[in-house]
Amino acid sequence: MFVLKFGGTSVATSENLKKVRNIVSEQSESQKVVVVVSALGGITNQLQECALLASEGKESYKEVLQSIEKRHIELCNELLSVKERNNTLTRTKLLLNDLEDIYRGVFLIRELSPRSLDHILSYGEVLSAAIISDYFRSTGLDTLLLDSKNFIKTDNRFGKATVDAKTTYTKIQKEFESAAQISVCPGFVASSKNDGLITTLGRGGSDYTAALIAAALEAKEIQIWTDVSGMMTSDPRLVPNAHPIEHLSYEEAMELSHFGAKVIYPPTIQPVLDADIPVHIKNTFQSDNPGTLISKDGPENGQVVKGTSCIQEIALCTLTGSGMIAVPNISYRLFGSLSRQEVNVIMITQASSEHSITVGIALDDIDKARQAISEEFSYEIETHKINPLEVETGLSIIALVGSRMKKQVGVSAKLFDTLSHNGVNIRAIAQGSTELNITVVIDKKDLKKSLNSIHESFFLSDRRKLHLFMIGVGNVGQVFIEQVKAQQEYLAKKHNLDVYIAGLANSRQMYFHEEGIDLENWQDLMENNHQKMDTEKFVEKMKDLNLRNSVCIDSTASEDIAKLYKDVLESSISIVTPNKIACSSSFNNFKELTDSAIKYKSKFLYETNVGAGLPVISTLNDLIKSGDEVHKIQAVLSGTLNFIFNNYDGTQKFSEVVQAAKEAGFTEPDPRIDLSGVDVMRKILILARVSGYKLELDDIVNNGFVPEECMNTDSLDEFYTKLDEHDEVFKEIYKKADKQNKRLKYVATFVDGKSQTGLEAFEADHPFYNLGGKDNIVLFHTNRYSDQPLVVKGAGAGAAVTASGIFADIMKIASA
The missing domain is CATH 3.30.360.10 (Dihydrodipicolinate Reductase; domain 2)
Structure with a gap:
């Protein structure tokens, strides 16, 4: 038996559901399958929005409810013929009428309890499962609709109920004893063990439903069908060269997911991890794509680093003070205070001197964390044994993940070296003794540059990018541009290097393009899209773009531009120049420039100062x-x-x-x-x-x-x-x-x-x-x-x- 889970995007439209039907049909030809479905894409958010509006006494909740009803009715009409849609429409309208009555009650009493919200949110999956099962049957598939509330049993913790695994597994096994070739179940929903009240499983709930069923039935494989072709080597929105990872271990997948790879949610795969059942991440819209296989043991060979993941917004909370040194229970009290406020700790780092403890938390939890810690250590803070809590924001976290990192020396050094050469300051570091994950905290403004640099440095990208900014497009500058244009294809093919000119300037104008200036008509682009040339603004723009592997080329004889070299080098942007003014200025200035290049991990190269292209x-x-x-x-x-x-x-x-x-x-x-x-x-x-x-x-x-x-x-x-x-x-x-x-x-x-x-x-x-x-x-x-x-x-x-010397x-x- 295989368990297939389809996410909200996969079931969002009739066109998408036709693709889902074909996948299910093909999979069910040789074995029984269980299909777990999410609510239609966007419906859960609308259900919640509608509930909040109703609880605030706003009549506008009816408009949102009307939109929800229209979406489901239209889906029925698009999927089912006139003959076959009556029963489905009747059941759908009855469910929507019940939902309307609940909203009316919330509106009248102006109250929305966690229990009521769970009941409301459950309708998304219940409606989609009912429509999808009827659609499957109408196309000739042997399909049975099952109600997950009958066999997923939890406690009464509404909003994020805890599953009673023993009871749930027993009921699943009994429910599926006489299962049809295809069983369709709503994900996310459950019911309390003692009184049968509707509960929900929280974030990643549909994945969790699928994992519980797979573990209970000892399925051969669980497939998570989504809108991406597996887990990616990095966030493709930030790293264009990110690509799917073919094979991961459970631990690698959980680490990547914990730090922002949202294809799966770590707790949801725990049941299949315990049962040693492979998880396959597949793309509904590219079903032939191999996707990502997650199993107990990852591949023996392959990349040392499997991928990078990130959380774009985090805060660091740091507790410091001499009163912490050699005092027992400080850590216990700190984490206890956060736990009581349900603040999740993303990362932890502590100095060996015990003088400080730093924790990374979600941005939304700052106020709760500050209050909890300040109250817990109020006496120590008042007596100056511990300093007031320091909170830093504007930060992001990056995780480098790979189970083979523990067998490879120099991974941390390479990571830190890559970031330092791009002028990225590391604010905090954490690495477990398993060496499965190296985590760094950086300024958010450096996130995109850092992810791309790391991706290229660890050969997760096919190519490395170099971004050039050139001041001076006279004889030498024009020839250099022609040389770059002529060599771009060769460098890409033979050296896996993409060389882009991202900025050009002459004495009158400057022009920038983050993705690289079109060198076929760069002169027209400068004329038609230029800004007035200002040397200091050119440097500021170059710094603001914050592109990885940036190089500033000064092919002028300008003293004003040479005066800006120090600022450029201290921004970890390298300089290449035939301009002799800086190197032949005062010895102290020359020494300062060479020292700055070393200190800020940039390069100051001036081969063409002497002998043009001669070495x-x-x-x-x-x-x-x-x-x-x-x-x-x-x-x-x-x-x-x-x-x-x-x-x-x-x-x-x-x-x-x-x-x-x-x-x-x-x-x-x-x-x-x-x-x-x-x-x-x-x-x-x-x-x-x-x-x-x-x-x-x-x-x-x-x-x-x-x-x-x-x-x-x-x-x-x-x-x-x-x-x-x-x-x-x-x-x-x-x-x-x-x-x-x-x-x-x-x-x-x-x-x-x-x-x-x-x-x-x-x-x-x-x-x-x-x-x-x-x-x-x-x-x-x-x-x-x-x-x-x-x-x-x-x-x-x-x-x-x-020009060749510059190159x-x-x-x-x-x-x-």
């Missing part, structure tokens, strides 16, 4: 981390200046070569920045700092080669004019080098704590001599590389290589 800084970092020591760095760090001196041969004007470099996109918008040597000074400063030296920009000697009159001009046109006026200066520099068979390179040198930049001439046997085009080259002289330097060489300028830094963050 200069990462190579240097590897040397330092592995224990090597840098003594000397020699480098050509300006792709712009290298291009200029590779193309200048004294036969044309120097200004023409500079303009050619600008037109090719190798210079800053203002070439004076490149020719001043300041850019190179910043780069060698950054390398010196990464090498472990405390150096300021003013400590670097800049041996400029461009006459001051050229640099101190008010416009580019005037600058080019002045270059022409001093063209002989540049020709002389070139001729001098050429006469010695040397080539000119603008070089940055760092030797044992001292640094300088300037134009130098090199012979053919030097590595710099044949450096072509816009290439950069860096020579690292270290303890290990003392005889011959470690060389990093390649293209050091251009939008494409800089490479982002991939480092993704794989961290």
Whole structure:
């Protein structure tokens, strides 16, 4: 025998009930089945609303009652033919007339007792069971309607009666001795053992009815048919990548359910757990879906973590004080006071010092809990032995569940690391010695981000998401966007990584889209949907969106944006930037930024500060981390200046070569920045700092080669004019080098704590001599590389290589 329970959604409409009928028909072909049904979806709430209105003397209860009556009559008419509906309609109307009389009584005496409410609420399941059984019979199914009140026996605790299992099992076995092929029973309803008064089984009551019948009859399986395809790895409303779990143990299912997975209610499966009967969660609307099987022993293999569950609103109540230390019965009194007020404790954590006890409770129970605890410890609070109760709200609870976690080291560490890297502060932690569940309390605002991050971290999601926010969509920015667009499909397929750009900004406007900006027409979207650009508001918006795995990309040369890095990093948002201003600012600021990244578990990556896409800084970092020591760095760090001196041969004007470099996109918008040597000074400063030296920009000697009159001009046109006026200066520099068979390179040198930049001439046997085009080259002289330097060489300028360097830094963050 199988026991099938159908929830309110499954029986809500005639179309849904036709699906239910097909499922029952198929299941009953080879065995007897018991079908337990809930009230039509939404009816129980309407019955309660109607009762409350009547008890308050409001005539509007009649409108709600009329709606309830109309719903059931219409269902009869839709399901049954004219010939077959008379008896069903008559019985339905009689039941509704009785219900109307009860409501009339409640209205007249203005009283609604728990006993009366139980009687009223029972009509939902009684009506649905009667209609459904008649519908089954009308379609040719061998069906018998049974009344659960005859065999589910309870005490007189109205509203949430306690079942007398022994009596109930005996009566169930007797009732089903001569059962039809299909037995239909109303769920949720019962009657008191001594006087036969109608009672109800409380939350999850229909599941409980089904579990009791299954246990008493030793059914092969109980099936819970609902509107989802089993228990999910997380709440799909918060985690879009959540998916059904194929197999769970009873304990895993109860843990997930306790913390918010509402497919089943933990107490309801206790009877089948004791009887070792499998529970199968199935989807009425996708009956071919395998659903979730719950059995005594879960699968031997599979995921260490089966799923996450959450309660979105909880409160923490904390009792602290020196008067608690080594004093017996404190815990007993605390939990006793809450129990007397029927406050359910969701989680408990206590310091080993016994100085504090924290309990998590439902938000609705705050007032009861505060009063109960304050009264219980009133003497201790008055005498200052115990502090007044602390209550915190605005919190959520997340549970990580899996029976195999106890066999796997590092699960807790991975959980905490995942949350910390996304800037999520853990307010409380609880873990039982069974290691079946790890529970954390966090700020509610971080719930969605936390659930998604955990889901991805423990491979419950097929893919991991990375959210990018980019300031600066000029040459480099546009190329980077094109690179992201081109790589999205590859990264998704080969690396299970979804890279989204969630925010874009230039100097005039900014645009955000939480689900990712459409990169096919991002420019139109910015133009038509933008907000006015404000750097501080951009950062605030990025923080407010609170997306997991967020990265801010600054591809500008803006000092104002660089000043906001600390705020971004302290929000646990990583930064990737080719902007050299922050790293070449004061050493204290540079140190503060790197320390903030470590403290707040964010990443501060600036590979493209030096050498565009070349792995200069990462190579240097590897040397330092592995224990090597840098003594000397020699480098050509300006792709712009290298291009200029590779193309200048004294036969044309120097200004023409500079303009050619600008037109090719190798210079800053203002070439004076490149020719001043300041850019190179910043780069060698950054390398010196990464090498472990405390150096300021003013400590670097800049041996400029461009006459001051050229640099101190008010416009580019005037600058080019002045270059022409001093063209002989540049020709002389070139001729001098050429006469010695040397080539000119603008070089940055760092030797044992001292640094300088300037134009130098090199012979053919030097590595710099044949450096072509816009290439950069860096020579690292270290303890290990003392005889011959470690060389990093390649293209050091251009939008494409800089964008690829940014992308490479982002991939480092993704794989961290």
